[in-house]
């Protein structure tokens with residue numbers, strides 16, 4: 297059976313996570329939960345990928361639902377976990393969650409401003425009354441600073457890959473193209489496109505979706521972010 301390019305790229309991203317481990321990322325999410333919604337009981341991870349973060353969070357968060365659009369990535373997660381294959385901009389849930397989180401600039405995969413508002417509106421509608429929504433977003437300085445480093449040829453677990461990374465400033469699109477040669481000789485290609493929105497845009501989008509920004513931090517810290525930041529962490533709740 298042919299391999300799913302998205303899943304292989306995800307494995308490559310996992311491999312690249314040496315600069316910051318999922319363990320540290322999980323600790324940051326736990327700190328946010330402890331500060332803003334310590335009594336949370338129902339959790340939703342949006343765009344969970346292969347569930348890497350969840351392996352660290354499930355020890356601390358009891359009742360977690362994991363959502364992603366890629367079935368083959370969800371298939372990597374043990375079947376006794378609650379997994380839902382759905383588009384994050386079309387939430388399938390009727391029930392509420394106390395703490396909804398999404399990591400690794402997954403929001404930047406939504407490449408249309410109105411779709412971001414729709415996404416946030418969907419989240420708002422499944423948040424409990426004093427529930428918290430937290431996510432990180434990549435800003436332009438992250439693209440500019442890292443674009444060179446992301447052009448590379450590498451090898452891991454028998455997969456040889458070439459990554460070409462290009463930031464199209466005029467369109468504010470960051471494209472990462474992967475050409476991968478698997479251990480069995482199969483060649484697969486995949487392009488990931490992310491939209492790089494303005495710092496201020498997220499505040500407007502949240503407000504339009506009925507969400508209030510409680511905090512916007514330099515990612516992995518609790519220091520206020522600004523439009524020069526590279527990765528920012530939003531904390532939102534219902535208006």
Ligand SMILES: C[S@@+](CC[C@H](N)C(=O)[O-])C[C@H]1O[C@@H](n2cnc3c(N)ncnc32)[C@H](O)[C@@H]1O
Pocket residue numbers: 302309342343344345346348349363364365366369382383384385398399400401402405406
């Ligand atoms: C960079 S990965 C991050 C995965 C995971 N959050 C992590 O930290 O390892 C982005 C994820 O967003 C998912 N994704 C992209 N568009 C989506 C959509 N419209 N709805 C749900 N998931 C989506 C992809 O399938 C992928 O798993």
